[in-house]
Amino acid sequence: GQQLNQSPQSMFIQEGEDVSMNCTSSSIFNTWLWYKQDPGEGPVLLIALYKAGELTSNGRLTAQFGITRKDSFLNISASIPSDVGIYFCAGQLNAGGTSYGKLTFGQGTILTVHP
Amino acid sequence: EAQVTQNPRYLITVTGKKLTVTCSQNMNHEYMSWYRQDPGLGLRQIYYSMNVEVTDKGDVPEGYKVSRKEKRNFPLILESPSPNQTSLYFCASSGGWGSGANVLTFGAGSRLTVL
Numbered sequence: 001g002q003q004l005n006q007s008p009q010s011m012f013i014q015e016g017e018d019v020s021m022n023c024t025s026s027s028i029f030n031t032w033l034w035y036k037q038d039p040g041e042g043p044v045l046l047i048a049l050y051k052a053g054e055l056t057s058n059g060r061l062t063a064q065f066g067i068t069r070k071d072s073f074l075n076i077s078a079s080i081p082s083d084v085g086i087y088f089c090a091g092q093l094n095a096g097g098t099s100y101g102k103l104t105f106g107q108g109t110i111l112t113v114h115p
Numbered sequence: 116e117a118q119v120t121q122n123p124r125y126l127i128t129v130t131g132k133k134l135t136v137t138c139s140q141n142m143n144h145e146y147m148s149w150y151r152q153d154p155g156l157g158l159r160q161i162y163y164s165m166n167v168e169v170t171d172k173g174d175v176p177e178g179y180k181v182s183r184k185e186k187r188n189f190p191l192i193l194e195s196p197s198p199n200q201t202s203l204y205f206c207a208s209s210g211g212w213g214s215g216a217n218v219l220t221f222g223a224g225s226r227l228t229v230l
Contacts, residue, residue, distance in 0.1 A: 006157070033218075042119075042205050042221030043158070088157060103219065105150075105158040 006089050006106030014114050019076040021087060021109045028069040029091030033103065034061075037086040046087075047074070079113050086110050117142045121206050121222035128196055129230050136191045136225045138206030146209045147189040148173070148219070149181065151202040158205065164189055196229040203227075 006023045013019060023032070031050055035043035047058050049065035049072060056063055062075045072089055090103040119140045128134055140147065148163040150173075160173030164183040178200055180192040189208075193200060203226050207219040 004157075009155070040223070042207075042223050043219075044221070045218055048218060090158075103160075107155055107157040 004089060004091060004104055004106040006109055008109060009107065010110040010112070012112045012114065013079055015079060015081060017079055019079055019083070019111060020073060021089075022071060022073040023089035023091070023106045024071045025091055025104075026070075027093070029093050029104075030069065031092040032063070032065050032072040033090040033092070034063050034072070034074045035088045035090060037088065037108075039085065043086075043088055076111075079111075081113050081115055084111055084113050117220070119206055119208055119220050119222035121204075121225045123225060124223065125226050127228045127230065130197055131195050134193050134196060134227075136193075136204055136206075136227070138189045138191065138222060139187050140189075140206075140208040140220070141187065142208060142210075142220065143186065144208035144210055144220075145186070147183065148207050149179070149189070149191045150205045150207065151175065152205060152224075153202050161191065161204075193227075196227075198229050201227060201229050 004023050004025050033048050034046045036046050037043040047056050047063040052065055052069050053067050054065040060077045064073055086108045088108050089106040092103050122137045145166050149161040150158040152158050159175045161175055161179050162173050162181040164170045167183055167186050170181050170183050183189055203224050205224050206222040209219045
């Protein structure tokens with residue numbers, strides 16, 4: 001099946017620093033999503049991208065859908081302690097005009113923020 | 116509150132003892148899915164269901180069964196658990212069709228240990 005490579009696998013940063021992580025795919029997607037998983041919880045959607053080249057922000061978070069449709073990145077500016085968690089990228093390729101929610105997930109980036 | 120509820124949250128069992136992890140959603144979602152999360156592997160789909168009585172295999176279905184007799188419930192069944200099924204399991208649901216259908220809502224997770 002499709003595979004996503006997410007990097008880095010983990011990051012240790014100081015509060016206030018900016019963070020950047022990315023995902024690359026062996027094949028194209030027409031939707032990219034970024035989720036965050038807090039400790040002991042399920043993943044929660046941060047940003048959804050539906051168009052190649054799209055750049056979308058959500059507060060301190062910015063994500064882009066790569067032009068080739070095979071990659072996406074997520075930036076977090078001015079990190080704070082509550083940014084700690086695991087960040088997952090996910091890609092979807094709609095089939096036959098349907099959109100039924102089947103996603104392929106990256107391996108996750110574990111973010112640690114030191115106060 | 117719109118949510119996906121999984122039970123149990125934690126379970127320790129022994130090899131071969133059948134178990135069921137329940138999942139229920141109150142959002143009238145058509146699409147439901149089970150994932151397992153393992154370190155370094157991200158979220159991998161086990162089974163999914165596009166509607167009542169419609170289920171299909173995901174990427175790692177071996178050793179699992181599911182059923183979808185009602186729209187709101189999607190139990191995961193391990194007929195004869197083995198230690199390699201020790202994992203963190205997530206149930207998720209989405210609207211199923213149209214824009215936003217790929218926005219999955221996740222449960223809080225069920226941590227299963229098979230001895």
